[in-house]
Amino acid sequence: MLASAYPAQTRFALRAGVTCLTTPAGAVLLNPPRNEKLTGLGAGALQALKTLNQGPATAAEMATAAAGDDITALMRKLTDGGWLSVSVRDGGRDLYSIRPFADPAPRPTVALPAWSATLSKFAVLHRDSQGFVLEHPRSWCDLRIHDPRLLALLDGPLAADSPVPAAVKSQFMADLQWCGFLVDGDEEEREFTTRSWNTPDLWFHRRSTLGARTVTWDDFGPTRWADGQFPELPLRRASFDGEPVALATPDLVSLRVSDPSLAATIEDRVSTRAFDDAAPITSVQLGELLFRTARTREDGSRPYPSGGEAYELEIYPVVRNVAGLENGMYHYDSADHALRPVAAVDSPAVQKLLKSTSATLAGGAQPQVLLLVSARAGRVMWSYEQVAYANILKHVGVLMQTVYLAATAMRLGVVAQGFSDTSAFAAATGLDELEECNVGSIIVGSPAG
Numbered sequence: 001m002l003a004s005a006y007p008a009q010t011r012f013a014l015r016a017g018v019t020c021l022t023t024p025a026g027a028v029l030l031n032p033p034r035n036e037k038l039t040g041l042g043a044g045a046l047q048a049l050k051t052l053n054q055g056p057a058t059a060a061e062m063a064t065a066a067a068g069d070d071i072t073a074l075m076r077k078l079t080d081g082g083w084l085s086v087s088v089r090d091g092g093r094d095l096y097s098i099r100p101f102a103d104p105a106p107r108p109t110v111a112l113p114a115w116s117a118t119l120s121k122f123a124v125l126h127r128d129s130q131g132f133v134l135e136h137p138r139s140w141c142d143l144r145i146h147d148p149r150l151l152a153l154l155d156g157p158l159a160a161d162s163p164v165p166a167a168v169k170s171q172f173m174a175d176l177q178w179c180g181f182l183v184d185g186d187e188e189e190r191e192f193t194t195r196s197w198n199t200p201d202l203w204f205h206r207r208s209t210l211g212a213r214t215v216t217w218d219d220f221g222p223t224r225w226a227d228g229q230f231p232e233l234p235l236r237r238a239s240f241d242g243e244p245v246a247l248a249t250p251d252l253v254s255l256r257v258s259d260p261s262l263a264a265t266i267e268d269r270v271s272t273r274a275f276d277d278a279a280p281i282t283s284v285q286l287g288e289l290l291f292r293t294a295r296t297r298e299d300g301s302r303p304y305p306s307g308g309e310a311y312e313l314e315i316y317p318v319v320r321n322v323a324g325l326e327n328g329m330y331h332y333d334s335a336d337h338a339l340r341p342v343a344a345v346d347s348p349a350v351q352k353l354l355k356s357t358s359a360t361l362a363g364g365a366q367p368q369v370l371l372l373v374s375a376r377a378g379r380v381m382w383s384y385e386q387v388a389y390a391n392i393l394k395h396v397g398v399l400m401q402t403v404y405l406a407a408t409a410m411r412l413g414v415v416a417q418g419f420s421d422t423s424a425f426a427a428a429t430g431l432d433e434l435e436e437c438n439v440g441s442i443i444v445g446s447p448a449g
Helices: 043-053 059-065 072-080 148-155 166-178 199-207 252-258 262-268 283-294 348-355 388-409 422-429
Strands: 011-014 019-023 026-031 034-039 084-090 093-100 117-119 124-128 131-135 141-145 182-184 313-319 328-333 338-343 369-375 413-417 437-445
Touching (some): 011 043, 019 043, 043 072, 072 084, 084 166, 093 166, 117 166, 131 148, 141 148, 148 166, 262 388, 283 313, 313 388, 348 369, 369 388, 369 422, 388 413, 388 437, 422 437
Antiparallel strands (some): 019 026, 084 093, 117 182, 124 131, 131 141, 328 338, 369 437, 413 437
């Protein structure tokens, strides 16, 4: 990138987090964990760097500080290395800014044809406290749009009747391509790797992992960001009203002797899609399954692992056919090992939850028991930044495997679902989805045959 390609009012600045230390012998650019030494600098180049240290500057201002020394090579090194942000200005107003967080891509040698250039399906435009920002999960930078006149250009240069000067319009489109926001027509639909990913999934992957966009733990992972600002949610959720139904407690000492081996249980594990409604699962078996997989032990832990010991998951058995137990939707009180009534089985929301399982079971049948897994998200989000929901889903996975293995050892049938009706769950429980949301579902019962 050459400064001369931009309007004269364009400002360059060290990108956020970068510090430049200058000495008579050279300079060091610091942006932990990365740093770069700049050697062989003349007095003019050092003065240009000192100007940048004081804040944003135009190319002319840096050239003036360099007292006539050629700083073209220095500017190229700084921009090619992703050390500078660029704020394009014209007519006395900010138009857009390029904010790098990784090494920039090479400038395209050929511009996309105006008639085929289109915004990538992965690009996301949203507002934050500083205005509009355009992001892409595979880009090396974010692009901030300060002038709303440029928004029309995102729909394609030919479709936009923009009052922005033609030169600025052309530069903006070139920068969109350079930053990775533009693609050539339907190219993302022609390749399997880009067609197979949808926008939410790719963004979820990018935002919940370390990488070019997130290279430090400052605002990532178990930062306990809410400590001192908000009270931590208690480990045990408030009980639902209604008389609890006590569940049978298995003899774990005997089970250690009589259970099949772990190797046998893993090898015998299957997903069951047909169940024997004439000889359904019993309340004793359901109690044993819940005790073995999801109870809260004396030390506050449960039989499955949970990051940060959050144990945010709750189980809501929807009982349709269990010997010795009335039909209905319950909450499993993991501390008391009891079921607490939540909703009647014939309520529209519960019926909708049961009906949604028909795609999973043979012949469109309904389950004997549907274990709905919810998350009290605040238990995780109080401590974790960016990775909170990803951790919740990982916890769902380990709970599902725990249920699978215990059910296999008990000779019960089990099949996990890759979906559930979150709206019906909220309606049945009366819970605010932002406080507790449905994140998984598991069908259990007595297998057919």
